Amino acid sequence: MKKTKNTTTTTNRNKKAEVEALLRGNGFKVTGPRTAILSLFSEKCAPMSAEQIFKKLSPDTGVDLVTVYRTMASFEEKGIMKRIDLHKDAVYFEINGDDTHHHHHIVCNGCGKIEKMEKCPAEPLARTAASHSAHFAEVTAHSLEFFGMCKSCAKH
Amino acid sequence: MKKTKNTTTTTNRNKKAEVEALLRGNGFKVTGPRTAILSLFSEKCAPMSAEQIFKKLSPDTGVDLVTVYRTMASFEEKGIMKRIDLHKDAVYFEINGDDTHHHHHIVCNGCGKIEKMEKCPAEPLARTAASHSAHFAEVTAHSLEFFGMCKSCAKH
DNA sequence: ATCGTTGCAAACACTTTGCAATGTG
């Protein structure tokens, strides 16, 4: 028990240090909302909308929805987060990992479930896409999402 | 002159007939707004937002923006149109051609210019994506867009 | 004549902005 507790504590301490380092490294002050958001994403690394982030954090931290929007915008600007469109009402955000973590998603048209897809078939094309175009100089990003039906929704 | 005029007239007549057939074939009544929207897309086959469609048609036809939204929604439901996300403020629509016309886009992050990309590297993966997933039964659609800089924006 | 379709006004949902109070470095 004690061992588990120590391990957990150490992990949390490490995580907290990482989060602070990330913030400082990007010129941010270390504040409650920012720490809470980054921590949330590091423990539950699924795409989330501003509303979802707000609902998760608001009870404990009292953070405002507007602050979530502003924070996500600034994180996106620094490349910490990236926004993705999953054909939902709101924009979703996820941690913008390095190239080795490049991935996409499958979204269920029935229940909205989101699953990660590790394989990216677009990367090779993205690299050469600009050269095939008469008008484009470079391609810096691409979005790729798959839509379908998850097994439980397919059964109706 | 006369020849050109006749050709044009014939073309328009054909186009009108096609549009009406498409509408009737999908159980729609042939009305001004619907005809105008389909005609617009068939002559200018670039993705357009509801606002853009409205701006183009409103002066001549007096069609309402709400009608554009409703029409596009019903067209999408019937598979006549499809909505695409180009990281703009609004949703864009384009004609939903058959599989042989499957394509994607490059969007300029500078000026917003949109270019068609005929090659689709995601199609093979889309076909097998579901089988690679533990939870998904089938993948019915995918979205893939490239973002970058067009040559004139790259020059600043 | 009937029922789908349209236009207008108003409601909505998500996101952004203004500004005074607060907190961090």
Place this chain on the structure above:
DNA sequence: CACATTGCAAAGTGTTTGCAACGAT
């Protein structure tokens, strides 16, 4: 202490809904 950051209120923007008038079949 100075300035970035936050919360609250209000405004914006794209899109949807309610409803009565209209129009295609």
